[in-house]
Amino acid sequence: MSYTKTDMLSHKIIEILKEHSDEKHPLTQQQICGYFEEKLGIKPNRKTVAQHLKSIIGDPSCNVFIADNGNDEDDKSDKKYITDIYYAADITTEEYEFLADSIIYSPMLPADYVRDLIKKINSLSTGNTKSKEANLRETFHYGNKSIFLTIENIKEAMNANRKLDVTISDYDKNGKLLTKSDPQSGIELHRLMLSPYGIVMADGFYYLLANDVRYDDLRHFRIDKILGASICEEDGSMRDVRTLSNVPRDFKPVQYKNLNRYMLDGTVERVHINIKKKDISLVLDTFGNEFTCNKVIDNDDIYDVTFRANIQTAVRWAIANRKAVKLTSPKRAVDIVKEEISALSEMYGNQER
Numbered sequence: 001m002s003y004t005k006t007d008m009l010s011h012k013i014i015e016i017l018k019e020h021s022d023e024k025h026p027l028t029q030q031q032i033c034g035y036f037e038e039k040l041g042i043k044p045n046r047k048t049v050a051q052h053l054k055s056i057i058g059d060p061s062c063n064v065f066i067a068d069n070g071n072d073e074d075d076k077s078d079k080k081y082i083t084d085i086y087y088a089a090d091i092t093t094e095e096y097e098f099l100a101d102s103i104i105y106s107p108m109l110p111a112d113y114v115r116d117l118i119k120k121i122n123s124l125s126t127g128n129t130k131s132k133e134a135n136l137r138e139t140f141h142y143g144n145k146s147i148f149l150t151i152e153n154i155k156e157a158m159n160a161n162r163k164l165d166v167t168i169s170d171y172d173k174n175g176k177l178l179t180k181s182d183p184q185s186g187i188e189l190h191r192l193m194l195s196p197y198g199i200v201m202a203d204g205f206y207y208l209l210a211n212d213v214r215y216d217d218l219r220h221f222r223i224d225k226i227l228g229a230s231i232c233e234e235d236g237s238m239r240d241v242r243t244l245s246n247v248p249r250d251f252k253p254v255q256y257k258n259l260n261r262y263m264l265d266g267t268v269e270r271v272h273i274n275i276k277k278k279d280i281s282l283v284l285d286t287f288g289n290e291f292t293c294n295k296v297i298d299n300d301d302i303y304d305v306t307f308r309a310n311i312q313t314a315v316r317w318a319i320a321n322r323k324a325v326k327l328t329s330p331k332r333a334v335d336i337v338k339e340e341i342s343a344l345s346e347m348y349g350n351q352e353r
Contacts, residue, residue, distance in 0.1 A: 008148045115136060200256065277303055
C-alpha cells in the first residue's frame with residue numbers, strides 16, 4: 001500500500017520532522033515514534049511508521065530525506081531522517097480570522113491540537129496568534145487526540161469497500177472520553193460492526209454515516225466518540241447503501257446532513273408549517289432553500305411552507321421558534337409537539353416562585 005503526505009500518519013511524521021529535525025539533528029524512527037507518544041498520546045506501530053517513511057521518502061514533494069551519516073559505516077542499523085519543508089502561501093488577515101475561528105469553535109478538537117493548527121495557519125498570514133489563543137482559553141474542547149487517525153481509518157475502509165469494527169464510548173462529566181464502561185455514570189461502551197458511507201460535519205462535530213449490521217437503515221455516529229476503528233479483513237464487504245430502508249436512490253452524504261440538521265434519530269418526512277412572513281429566514285437558516293412557499297388563504301402575513309426534514313429535528317425547531325412557527329403536519333409530528341409542550345408545562349407549572 002502506498003501513502004502520501006495527505007495521509008494523517010504521514011502528515012504527522014512530516015510535521016514532527018519539520019519541528020524537531022535539521023541536518024545537525026536528524027531523527028531516528030524510534031525518536032519519531034517517541035514524539036507521537038509525547039505529543040499525541042498515541043503509540044504507533046513501528047512497522048507502520050516505517051512503511052509511511054518509505055513512501056514519504058519516495059515522494060519528492062514531501063522533501064524528506066535520509067540523513068548522511070558520513071563515513072560511519074556502523075551507524076546504518078537505524079536510519080535518520082530530516083526535512084527542509086517550507087510553507088508558502090498568501091491569505092488575508094480576514095481569511096485567517098475566519099479559519100482560526102472555525103477551528104477554535106469546533107469542540108471536538110483537543111485544545112492543544114487547536115493551538116498547533118492556529119500557529120500553522122498564522123504562519124501563512126499576518127494574523128494574531130496571541131489574540132486567538134486568548135479566545136481558545138474561553139472555549140470548551142473535548143480531548144480525543146486520535147480523532148483524525150480514526151477518520152483516516154474510516155476513509156481507508158470506504159476506499160477498500162470494507163466494514164468497520166468500532167467501539168463507541170461517551171464523555172463523563174469532566175469531558176473525558178471513557179475507555180471502559182462506567183455503571184456509576186451510566187456510560188456503556190458499545191462494539192459495533194458498521195458499513196461506512198461518508199463523513200459530514202454538523203455544529204462543529206464530524207459524523208460517520210453508516211449502517212449498523214443489526215439494522216436495516218442508515219444511521220450516524222459522532223466520530224470523536226469512537227475509541228477505535230479497525231477494518232474488517234474477513235467477511236467484511238460493505239452493504240450496498242441503496243438497499244437501506246431510509247436512503248434515497250441518489251444518496252449523497254451532504255443531503256443526509258441537510259435533512260437531519262440536528263443529527264437526531266428519526267425518519268425524514270415531508271413537513272408542513274405556518275410561519276410569519278417576516279420570519280421566513282428561520283427556515284433558510286435551518287433547512288436551506290429547498291422548500292415551497294405559499295400564502296395562507298385569508299392571511300397575507302402567513303406563509304404555508306413545505307419541506308423535507310427529520311421529524312425530531314422539525315419538532316425541536318418548531319418548539320424553539322413557537323412564537324413564529326406552527327407545525328401543521330404530519331400528524332405524528334404535531335402530536336409529539338403537543339406531548340412535549342404538555343411535559344414542559346407539567347415540569348415548570350409546579351415550581352414555586
